[in-house]
Amino acid sequence: MDKNRPLILITNDDGYAAKGLRKLVTLMRTLGDVVLISTDEVMSAKSHSCTIRDRLYVRLVQQEEGFTEYRCNGTPVDCVKLAYQKLCERQPDLVVSGINHGMNAATTVVYSGTIGAVIEACMNGLTAIGYSLFSLDPDADFDHIDTAILEITKKVLSEGLPKGVCLNVNFPKRCEEPMRGIKVCRQAACRWVELFKDKFDENGEQFYDLEGTFESDDVLPDTDLWALQHNYASLVPTCFDWTAHAQIEPMNSFEQINIRP
Amino acid sequence: MDKNRPLILITNDDGYAAKGLRKLVTLMRTLGDVVLISTDEVMSAKSHSCTIRDRLYVRLVQQEEGFTEYRCNGTPVDCVKLAYQKLCERQPDLVVSGINHGMNAATTVVYSGTIGAVIEACMNGLTAIGYSLFSLDPDADFDHIDTAILEITKKVLSEGLPKGVCLNVNFPKRCEEPMRGIKVCRQAACRWVELFKDKFDENGEQFYDLEGTFESDDVLPDTDLWALQHNYASLVPTCFDWTAHAQIEPMNSFEQINIRP
Numbered sequence: 001m002d003k004n005r006p007l008i009l010i011t012n013d014d015g016y017a018a019k020g021l022r023k024l025v026t027l028m029r030t031l032g033d034v035v036l037i038s039t040d041e042v043m044s045a046k047s048h049s050c051t052i053r054d055r056l057y058v059r060l061v062q063q064e065e066g067f068t069e070y071r072c073n074g075t076p077v078d079c080v081k082l083a084y085q086k087l088c089e090r091q092p093d094l095v096v097s098g099i100n101h102g103m104n105a106a107t108t109v110v111y112s113g114t115i116g117a118v119i120e121a122c123m124n125g126l127t128a129i130g131y132s133l134f135s136l137d138p139d140a141d142f143d144h145i146d147t148a149i150l151e152i153t154k155k156v157l158s159e160g161l162p163k164g165v166c167l168n169v170n171f172p173k174r175c176e177e178p179m180r181g182i183k184v185c186r187q188a189a190c191r192w193v194e195l196f197k198d199k200f201d202e203n204g205e206q207f208y209d210l211e212g213t214f215e216s217d218d219v220l221p222d223t224d225l226w227a228l229q230h231n232y233a234s235l236v237p238t239c240f241d242w243t244a245h246a247q248i249e250p251m252n253s254f255e256q257i258n259i260r261p
Numbered sequence: 262m263d264k265n266r267p268l269i270l271i272t273n274d275d276g277y278a279a280k281g282l283r284k285l286v287t288l289m290r291t292l293g294d295v296v297l298i299s300t301d302e303v304m305s306a307k308s309h310s311c312t313i314r315d316r317l318y319v320r321l322v323q324q325e326e327g328f329t330e331y332r333c334n335g336t337p338v339d340c341v342k343l344a345y346q347k348l349c350e351r352q353p354d355l356v357v358s359g360i361n362h363g364m365n366a367a368t369t370v371v372y373s374g375t376i377g378a379v380i381e382a383c384m385n386g387l388t389a390i391g392y393s394l395f396s397l398d399p400d401a402d403f404d405h406i407d408t409a410i411l412e413i414t415k416k417v418l419s420e421g422l423p424k425g426v427c428l429n430v431n432f433p434k435r436c437e438e439p440m441r442g443i444k445v446c447r448q449a450a451c452r453w454v455e456l457f458k459d460k461f462d463e464n465g466e467q468f469y470d471l472e473g474t475f476e477s478d479d480v481l482p483d484t485d486l487w488a489l490q491h492n493y494a495s496l497v498p499t500c501f502d503w504t505a506h507a508q509i510e511p512m513n514s515f516e517q518i519n520i521r522p
Contacts, residue, residue, distance in 0.1 A: 056457070078496055081455050082469065107384055110309050110501055121370055123452055155518065163453050164450070165505045179520055184512045186504040189425065191384055195340050196317070196439035199277040207316040208343065222509075235515050237508035238276040240371055243425045243447040248483075249496035251445045254496050257416065259409040 005066070006032035006157050009092035009121075011079040012100065013043040013113030016061075016071050020133060021101035023142040027149055028096060029067060031157065035088050037070040039080040044102070046113040048120065050077045058082060076117035078243045084126060094157055095121035098131035099142055105134075105170045105224040105234055106188040115168055115257035119240050129156060129166065134228050135173035144179060145171045147256075148233055150184070161237075172228050183232045188223035190216045265459035266327070267293035267418050269381075272340040273361065274304040274374030277322075277332050281360035281394060284403040289357060290328060292418065296349055298331040298340040305363070307374040309381065311337055311338040319343060345387060350480035356382035358409070359392035360403060366431045366485040366495055367449040376429060380501050390417060390427065395489050396434035405440060406432045409494055413443070422498075429497045433489050443513075444493045449484035451477045455479035487491055 008028045012021040016038035028034050030256050038056070051074045062069040063076075069085055072079060084092055092198065095116040104112045121128035131149055133140055152169060161167065172179060193215045196208040219226045224234035269289045273282040277299040289295050298319070312335045323330040331348055333340060337358065345353055358378040365373045373389050382389035392410055394401055413430060422428065429448075433440060454476045457469040480487050485495035 005300070029452070031390055042314075043381045045311050045313045046378070047307075049308045049310045049473070050306050050372060052306045052471055053303075055460075055462065055470065057466065057468050058349070078471075081458060081471070085388050085455065086457055086459075086469065107501055109503060110380060110384070111311060116308070119371060123371070145520045148518070152515065155515065162505075162508060162511075167506050181520060182516050182518055184509055184515050186506065186509060187502055189502070194346065196343060196347055198347075199316075199317065206317065208347065209316065210311070210313055210339075210342070214358075227312075233520070235512070237505040237512055238503045239505040240503070241448055241450070242366055242370060242499045242501070242503065244500040245447065246496040247423060247426050247468065248445055248447060250423075254413065254416065254445050255443050257412045257443055259406075259412065259442060260406045 003084060004239065006093040007090060009088060009095045010036045011076050011097050011117045012038055013046060014101050015039055015042040019139060020101050020142060023101050024096060024131065027146060029153045031153060033066045035068045035083060036073060037083045037087065039076065040071060040073050040114050043075050043113040045111045046075045046116065046170045047111050048077055048116040049075050050100060051075060063126040076113040077120045079129065080117050080120045084124065092126060095126050096131065100132035101138060101140060102132065102136045102166060103134040103170045103228060104130060104132040105228055106190040109168060109187060111181050118166045122164065123240050127156060127161050129153065130168050132170045133173060134170060141174045144174045144175060148182065164239055164241065164260065165237050168238045169235045170224060170228055173230050175231065177231060177235060180231045182235055183227035184221055184235050185224050185227055187236050188225040189218035190214060190225050262345060266350065267354040268344045268351060269293045269295050270344050270349060270356045271295060271297045272337050272358050272378045273299055274302040274307060274337045274468045275362050276300055279362060280400060281362050281403060283358035283369045285357060285360050285392065291476035292414060294327045296329050296344060298333060298344045298348065300337065300340060301332060301334050303376040304336050307377065307378040308372050309338055310336050311342065312336060317343065338381045341378050341381045345385065353387060356387050356389040357392065361393035362399060363393065363397045363403060364431050364489060365391060365393040365429060366489055367451040369453065370429060370448060379427045382423065383502050388417060388422050390414065391429050393431045394434060395431060402435045407441065409410040425500055425502065426498050428448040429499045431485060431489055431495045433492050436492060438492060440494060441492045443496055444497050446483055446488055447485040448487050448497050451475060451486050
């Protein structure tokens with residue numbers, strides 16, 4: 001690998017064959033040397049889970065000038081851990097996850113394996129971005145976001161990101177109008193409202209299938225969901241400090257509780 | 262069930278047989294009617310993952326006055342979703358997860374199935390608390406934290422919690438001195454530094470086993486880890502808005518990027 005080119009580590013949660021992943025590889029190879037590590041299976045909704053009781057196997061799949069591809073039996077978070085510790089010759093300059101088939105805006109970040117990988121990289125001091133497209137179509141068109149991905153990535157490669165902060169970038173799906181621009185915004189409080197369908201298996205035993213509808217009760221102009229609904233890309237600076245800092249002071253009455261039996 | 266008593270939903274990530282779970286059931290039954298739903302398997306490090314491609318089965322295990330117990334083949338997050346939507350006769354007044362064998366302070370919250378369940382409840386507008394003990398011993402002593410758990414829970418049942426905020430409560434393990442009190446604090450930036458051990462299986466194929474050491478580079482007096490190390494319980498108000506709000510303004514130069522090809 002060329003030590004003068006940035007080293008870019010790529011992963012995703014849609015599995016190794018996903019079109020969005022292959023698009024991201026093509027784009028990133030124009031910017032640097034690429035190490036790709038993806039998962040044998042689709043890892044959507046695996047969030048930040050990692051493998052602590054099973055054996056993790058990694059296979060080298062492909063190697064050529066400026067590009068190395070691995071595959072593993074773990075989760076996206078395992079991919080990041082393994083890659084930067086065991087597989088990369090040097091510390092990656094950037095970790096990119098995606099391009100996810102389906103948006104990871106609003107509170108869906110909490111479930112996302114794509115964003116799990118980004119947060120994991122960020123927790124380990126690596127610069128990291130997640131890219132997602134607001135379309136679940138496995139054959140979705142990604143060409144309208146090429147320039148935006150390249151320019152955002154170039155800016156982050158040259159300027160870095162603040163400590164403890166990563167980027168969660170979502171793009172609207174292609175429509176007749178060109179995408180309007182990028183909005184830096186906050187995570188909307190909108191959420192999936194799940195519906196469990198009662199079903200019965202071949203033995204007559206009841207089981208549940210998870211379905212859901214998206215409840216949009218916080219689509220204000222400063223949110224990622226508003227941006228996507230108005231044909232903008234959303235860019236949310238994202239952190240792994242989940243403290244509700246504004247509540248520390250109001251809650252200090254808990255310190256008055258008598259804990260002696 | 263008695264409609265005048267609070268309805269308390271309990272889950273955990275250590276599986277149905279864990280001592281900490283049974284302790285929590287005993288304590289909560291003194292405060293209200295209890296619905297318990299736990300998982301067939303240990304779900305540590307499953308974070309916020311939920312089941313979207315497999316069938317979810319639920320079994321009624323036990324039912325008596327004021328107590329109903331279910332078990333399911335999913336994750337802690339699935340437990341919460343299933344319970345409040347399909348199993349509880351009415352909306353739970355409180356969701357409690359734990360008592361976890363092992364601490365969920367600092368950035369370990371990100372991996373925790375126990376906290377995943379708490380966040381899931383909070384995202385759905387339910388009042389929720391996670392309780393964890395700083396000891397991985399399956400036979401750990403929980404008796405020194407009875408009063409603290411009861412008093413914190415009673416306060417939350419009577420006063421509620423702010424919208425979008427849940428509690429992550431960790432206790433030190435029993436030592437010679439009595440626990441000193443409760444500290445309302447922030448999540449420390451300390452983290453697990455993983456080490457993958459290279460091993461070989463019976464076929465000579467290499468695999469990795471995850472081990473780790475805890476890197477304490479942020480043990481200031483306002484953190485949860487400081488509290489635990491000084492024999493206090495830590496109480497961190499926790500949220501699912503991961504936006505780094507302070508970075509929105511400084512990052513608005515991203516809006517100047519030209520996204521046209």
